[in-house]
Amino acid sequence: MPDFLKSMNHRDTEGHRDSLSEIVIGSAIEVHRHLGAGLLESAYEECLCWELQQRGVPVQRQHPLPVNYKGQQLDCGYRIDLLVANRLVVELKAVEQLLPIHEAQILSYLRLGGFDTGLLVNFHTTLLKNGIRRFKL
Template sequence: MHVERICRLNDQLTEHVIGAAIEVHRLLESIYEEALCVELQLRGIAFERQVSIDVLYKGHIIKGQRLDLLVEGQVVVELKSQAKSPETAIAQVLSYLKATGMRRGLLINFGLPRLRDGLKRISL
């Protein structure tokens, strides 16, 4: 029961992030990340931007990876703005989830005409 409650809270959190993304979808590509951060702030949702993480690969630490956003310390958010979602983006989010120990991620591609077509929830 406790696990269900956590899942519902996480789903509500991702719904709030998606709502904020929908609000900024109409903007120019170069300002999506900034505008999404403003929208999250206005909604009272805590986030960190461009968070550095280390990825472990075959016993070696690879530095220099950055999360676009980490929301409420729970949701990894990767932002794109491309006419077609790159296939590597899902693998990228999965890699970030494994590296951080987080369980939930969002891939948001602002480059598609309808934002809902560019939204992917990813979980471990």
């Protein structure tokens, strides 16, 4: 377990966010505070990665996600925007509004990767907290 997680209080019960989600949300708010809305998703991805790394949080960008089909791992081109600490899926958007297809996308990533928690973050909002959705399988 990474050192930064050892000291964290993991509250993953209904109605509570775990500490790792809180760090990612705080970092995303910081990025949005500095950049505002209107940029490309790739800019927010780069900045959020930098912000998380500054906080000592391990993050992987564009993490490949194979599909397990009949016991075979197949690369179908799926990529998780950010995989934080090898356990939290973060899908970033910069769209007018989140649609059901965006929710289906992150839920699929959680199922395919065997992850239990994900964040869908839409930076194209006036107030970022209105653009964040948390998913738990």
